Amino acid sequence: MSDMHEGGCLCGAVRWRAAGAPQNVNHCHCEMCRRGSGAAVVTWAAFAAKDFTFTRGAPVWRQSSAVARRSFCGACGSALNWQSLKHEDSIDVTVGTADRPEGLAPREHLWTEGAVSWLHIQDNLPRHRTRRGT
Ligand SMILES: [Zn+2]
Ligand SMILES: [Zn+2]
Numbered sequence: 001m002s003d004m005h006e007g008g009c010l011c012g013a014v015r016w017r018a019a020g021a022p023q024n025v026n027h028c029h030c031e032m033c034r035r036g037s038g039a040a041v042v043t044w045a046a047f048a049a050k051d052f053t054f055t056r057g058a059p060v061w062r063q064s065s066a067v068a069r070r071s072f073c074g075a076c077g078s079a080l081n082w083q084s085l086k087h088e089d090s091i092d093v094t095v096g097t098a099d100r101p102e103g104l105a106p107r108e109h110l111w112t113e114g115a116v117s118w119l120h121i122q123d124n125l126p127r128h129r130t131r132r133g134t
Pocket of ligand 2: 034
């Protein structure tokens with residue numbers, strides 16, 4: 001099933017599943033994603049919250065800004081989710097934790113104003129200096 005995506009953290013304590021096509025897939029270059037993941041860029045897939053479930057364990061959630069919260073595995077620290085506090089009908093999951101990340105190809109770059117200068121991603125995807133639509 002091409003529209004069934006599964007994944008999990010590095011240690012396997014938390015497993016997730018998303019049914020249906022992602023609402024969006026993007027590379028985020030913002031400072032909060034960089035610090036939260038420890039990586040130069042984070043690729044996110046957004047799904048309808050009703051289509052997303054944890055099939056093993058549960059992550060630890062932490063409010064990371066005035067408008068959002070993030071989750072990570074409490075055992076191994078893998079960054080797992082981002083969710084807007086205003087739009088809890090949608091949830092983002094890190095594509096890096098997907099079993100088949102090839103099936104979640106990014107569609108755009110967000111927050112490129114925060115991108116590190118030595119990172120050169122050679123694609124023709126739309127690039128937004130901040131959030132989508134700007
Ligand atoms: Zn883990
Ligand atoms: Zn970000």
